[in-house]
Amino acid sequence: xxxxxxxSVGTLTKNDVWGSARTMGKIYExxxxxxxxxxxxxxxxxxxxxxxxxxxxxxxPIGYGYDGExxxxxxxxxxxxxxxxxxxxxxxxVDHGEAEDRWQSVVAEGLYEELTDDAERExxxxxxxxxxIRPDIRPDAVLFRIRLTKKSGRYEIPDGGxxxxxx
Numbered sequence: 001x002x003x004x005x006x007x008s009v010g011t012l013t014k015n016d017v018w019g020s021a022r023t024m025g026k027i028y029e030x031x032x033x034x035x036x037x038x039x040x041x042x043x044x045x046x047x048x049x050x051x052x053x054x055x056x057x058x059x060x061p062i063g064y065g066y067d068g069e070x071x072x073x074x075x076x077x078x079x080x081x082x083x084x085x086x087x088x089x090x091x092x093x094v095d096h097g098e099a100e101d102r103w104q105s106v107v108a109e110g111l112y113e114e115l116t117d118d119a120e121r122e123x124x125x126x127x128x129x130x131x132x133i134r135p136d137i138r139p140d141a142v143l144f145r146i147r148l149t150k151k152s153g154r155y156e157i158p159d160g161g162x163x164x165x166x167x
Contacts, residue, residue, distance in 0.1 A: 025101035030153025038106050038153065039066045042094040047073075047146070049083045049090045049112075057091075058083055065127035070110070070145040072124040074137065081142050088112040092146055104155035110146035 030038070045064050050057040060080050065072045071092055075081060084090055088111050097103035115121045124143050125134060 025156045025158045027154055027156045030104055030106065030155050032151075034104065034155070035106050035151050035153040036068070038094055038096060038104060039071070039108075039151075042096065045071065045092055045094040047080060047084075047090055047092055049080060049087065051083045051086050054083075065124075065130065067123075067127045070147045071108075072127045072145045073143070074125075074128055075142050075144070076138065077140055077142060081144075084112040084144075085114070090146055092148070101156055101158050104153065106151060106153040108146075108148045108152075109150040110148040113145050113147060115143045115145060 043063060044061050046059050046061050048057045048059045058079060062073055062075065062080075090110055090112050092108045092110060093105065095103060095105035115124050121143055124145060129135075
């Protein structure tokens with residue numbers, strides 16, 4: 001079991017196709033070991049960023065690596081890079097689900113930092129490609145990290161019990 005039952009943050013109900021309510025499950029806070037495990041084992045996360053004066057955030061899925069302090073990325077140039085260069089305060093999310101009432105997620109806040117120092121770039125590439133097999137990297141690729149400043153996690157299990165989904 002990942003994490004443990006912590007503080008319940010609520011029980012959800014959902015109307016089924018006939019309009020009657022049924023209990024969905026209880027949502028709990030994911031403890032720090034569960035947060036770390038989900039960040040280390042997920043392959044795809046989502047970056048949410050918004051530039052000054054933009055009405056809504058831009059959210060994009062992206063592969064990443066995690067070293068316990070920051071998440072690392074390799075990306076081509078584009079909208080997310082342009083936004084984060086202008087406004088480096090971003091959010092990052094990962095999740096894992098087995099059913100609509102059996103899931104877990106981590107939401108983190110952090111600071112975007114482009115990596116230009118050779119030692120930092122080498123560390124980032126080692127985190128991203130821990131198996132040692134690196135792809136050809138385009139000359140215009142951007143290597144960056146989000147230094148995490150705040151992390152929280154939640155999970156839902158069916159009301160009445162059951163264990164937290166395994167990774």
